[in-house]
Amino acid sequence: MTATSEPRTWTLEIRPPAPFLNLNDRRERRSNAPRPWRAAGWAAAKQAKLPTGLARVRIDVVVWLPPNSDPDEENLRATTKALVDGLGRPHIQKPNPAKNFKGLRLPATG
Numbered sequence: 001m002t003a004t005s006e007p008r009t010w011t012l013e014i015r016p017p018a019p020f021l022n023l024n025d026r027r028e029r030r031s032n033a034p035r036p037w038r039a040a041g042w043a044a045a046k047q048a049k050l051p052t053g054l055a056r057v058r059i060d061v062v063v064w065l066p067p068n069s070d071p072d073e074e075n076l077r078a079t080t081k082a083l084v085d086g087l088g089r090p091h092i093q094k095p096n097p098a099k100n101f102k103g104l105r106l107p108a109t110g
Contacts, residue, residue, distance in 0.1 A: 007058075012044040014083060020071070021078040034082035041086025050087075059084060 017036040061080050065071060 010048055010050055012041075012048055014040050014044050020075060021082060022072070022075040023078050034078075034085070037079055037082035038086035041083040042088060043086075045087050 017040040018033075021033055021037065061076075061083075063071075063076055063080075
């Protein structure tokens, strides 16, 4: 018999280190635009002392925007992807991240 444990939850609050990205910022392979977002993701993970080498993760993102703003969801995905990339190998990825990372859900904006 195997023990079943409740999933653990960590909340990382990350303030924007730079303007939100748009898809054009990510078009150029060597673009520097995502760099501050990746660094912010890494710093938040390190500060929160996230465990390393998790087999599976689910990442929910809540984006708080100013009133009356109407963001393009795909642009929010570009920014969120850079944050998740910043979590890096030690925090969320086993040897085959594509197999374990099922995509990104943006459940709400506020």
